[in-house]
Amino acid sequence: MSKFSDDHLVSLIVSSTGKSHLRQIHAVLLRTSFIRNSDIFHQFLSRLAPRDLDYSRRVFSQRTNPSVSHCNSMIRAFSASETPSEGFRLFRALRRKAFPPANPLSSSFALKCCIKSRDLHGGLQIHGKVFTDGFLSDGLLLTTLMDLYSTGGNSADACKVFDEITERDTVSYNVLISCFLRNKRTRDVLFLFDKMKNEVEPDGVTCLLALQACASLGALDFGKRVHDFIDGNGLGGALNLNNTLVSMYSRCGSMDKACEVFNRMRERNVVSWTAMISGLAMNGFGKEAIEAFEEMLKCGISPEEHTLTGLLSACSHSGLVDEGMMFFDRLKSGEFKMKPNLHHYGCIIDLLGRARLLDKAYSIVQSMEMKPDATIWRTLLGACRVQGNVELGERVISHLIELKAEEAGDYVLLLNTYSSVGKWEKVSELRSLMKEKSIHTKPGCSAMELQGKVHEFIVDDVSHPRKEEIYSMLAEINQQLKIAGYVAEVASELHNLDSEEEKGHALTYHSEKLAIAFGILMTPPGTTIRVTKNLRTCVDCHNFAKFVSRVYDRVVIVRDRSRFHHFKGGFCSCNDFW
DNA sequence: TTAGGGTTAG
Known part of the structure; x- marks a missing residue:
């Protein structure tokens, strides 16, 4: 075996992929003096560990004085394996022996283990030692720490760590952006996308994350800007970016653009x-x-x-x-x-x-x-609402309660079911039950982007600076629609109001109607009106939008909780299967 | 998986 030189052996190790091949190489190492060569052993172990963790566990434990890099290879392999907690245990055991000495890289790998096994406690232990270990200036370790807080839902602490990084690069920004995205701080994502350009250059990952934020906000204009950035910086060929662009445009209701991107894709x-x-x-x-x-x-x-x-x-x-x-x-x-x-x-x-x-x-x-999960039951509950099936609706709610998964929205669906068949006594019963359980419903909220600024409306909103114009515009629209044959659908209203007139009145101020009125008021004739709503749009608002599209000759695009409605010429793309 | 490491599509 002496025919091997160091270089030969290393290139053999680096080019081997299969488990058996690597085991053969190990046998060679054992038979020669190469096994004592720490660098070669490192090359070998770093190749072996990700591919054959069981075997490398044995090989590693036989090593009497493992070096820093040998340990790191192992911890790293654990962090990518199905048993990441084992990596953290190894890290702790090594720290207790104080040999090999502490180093930022093994802390980073151990942190990854904690993140993957959702071991916040372990991660905090590592953070606690960063200062005494003297690793405060290690940007890469701090970046991993940010990810620890990010996955734990603690974006405030992730920000604090970010502020402590002295030399931020694109990746540290990306980790912060991904933290904001994960923790639903989508507006901060867009803000940071612009802000980071003063310090570093956004890359493909940044764009990917920013596009996801645009998709979730329905921010079409910002999405187009990110698209321009991608094309302007030679990133346009990337498959993952193009895929995300297709998704972003679709989720912003712009199918023309989505198809355009898709059709132009080379791969x-x-x-x-x-x-x-x-x-x-x-x-x-x-x-x-x-x-x-x-x-x-x-x-x-x-x-x-x-x-x-x-x-x-x-x-x-x-x-x-x-x-x-x-x-x-x-x-x-x-x-x-x-x-x-x-x-x-x-x-x-x-x-x-x-x-x-x-x-x-x-x-x-x-x-x-x-076993059906809460979403399945919830879907069925939605169907009960459409069909006014009280009996099944009650049964479904009991399944949700059993799963301890009931949400405010579920009770609202049941309320809707009761009110759609006029069971007002049940409605008030359920309302008091909800009060008892302190279940608070989310207010309906509709948003409209106008020249890059997002305007939000809630039911009966009076906070908008132009509320008077909006309300009088809405009154005018209602007048016009009535002439065209629009009749308010009272069953959509939850409250048991005394008269039909009052019911009709309460409906007038649903948030999407305010947003649509605002759109008609603020944009020139013919402009598409895009509204984003946090909940499912009600029957009446759906009807209202259909009439508006015909009477005012506008395309109205409403994004619901889960889908889009394209209203045009009095029809909706959903064929009323909303 | 080219530089022992951190971010990443439907």
């Missing part, structure tokens, strides 16, 4: 197709989503679970019952090499519920091979 994978299918689904283009799915199969790309979710939700949002059931059967048959998951079931139950086939939906819930 497409299953994620690209899934983004496109889900985007079409979300925007009510069910037939087009199905066409895209078939096109994808023709291209020889196999669908994944997300793809089927997009496809089935396309069917449910467009009321394509037969098509949806057909795809569901094909899914169950194993044609797509997967089994239906909770999301797929959710789509099918939604589809049947919207189509008023409640019994069938319920029997599918009962036949599921896995």
Whole structure:
């Protein structure tokens, strides 16, 4: 074996990939003096550990005096494995022996172990030692620490750590941005995207994160700016960025732009197709989503679970019952090499519920091979609301209570179900129960972006500086719509008001109506009105928007909790399957 | 997986 030189051996190690090959190399090392060479052993272990953790655990424990890098290779491998907590245990054991000496890299790897195993306590221990260890100037360790707080939902502490980093680079900014995104501070993401440019250059990851924030806010204009930045900085060819752009434009209700990006892509994978299918689904283009799915199969790309979710939700949002059931059967048959998951079931139950086939939906819930989760029950509850099925609605709520998963929105759905069939005594009973349980409903809130500024409205909003104009515009719209045949749908109103007139009055000030009135007031004729709503839009507001689109000849795009409604010429893209 | 490390698509 002496024919090996150091260089030969190292290149052999570096080029080997298989477990057995690496074990053979280990045998060679053991038979020669190379095993005593710390550098070569490091090369070997860093190659072996991520590929064969069990074997490297043994190899490592046989080493009498492991070096810093040997230990780090092990901790690193654990941090990427299924048993990350073992990495932290190893780190602690080594620290107790104080050999090899502490170093920022092993602290970083150990932190990763804690983050992955959701061990906040362990992570805090490492943070507690950063100062005494003298690692305060290690930007990379601090960046990992930010991620610890970020995953623990503590963005304030992540910010504090960020402030302590003396030399921030793009990655430290990215980690902060990803922290904001994860913790729903989406506006801060956009702010930081602009601000960081004074210090460092945003990269592809930054753009990816910023696009996700735009998608979640529905901030189309900002999204376009990020798109320009991508093209202007030579990042336009990246597959992941293009996929995210398709998703961002879809989630901002701009299918034209989403298709444009998709059609221009030189390379497409299953994620690209899934983004496109889900985007079409979300925007009510069910037939087009199905066409895209078939096109994808023709291209020889196999669908994944997300793809089927997009496809089935396309069917449910467009009321394509037969098509949806057909795809569901094909899914169950194993044609797509997967089994239906909770999301797929959710789509099918939604589809049947919207189509008023409640019994069938319920029997599918009962036949599921896995335990229905809260979302499944909630979907069924939505169907009960559509159909005014009080009895099943009550049963569903009891399932949610059993799962300890009931939310304010669920009670609102049940309230809606009661009020839709005029059970006012039940409504007030449930209201007092909610009071007792101190369940607070989220107020409906609609937002409209106007020249880069977001205007928000809540029900009966009187806080807007131009409220008087808005309210008189709304009164005028109501007048015009009435002439065109619009009648307020009183069942949408939750409260048991005394007269029909009063009910009609209370409806007038739903947040989306205020936002639409504001849009008509502030934009020139013909401009598309885009409204984003935090909850599901009610029957009456849906009707209202349809009439507005015809009477005022405007395209009105309302983003709901989960989907878009494109109103044009008195019709909605959802075919009233909202 | 090219530099022992931190961020990343549907």
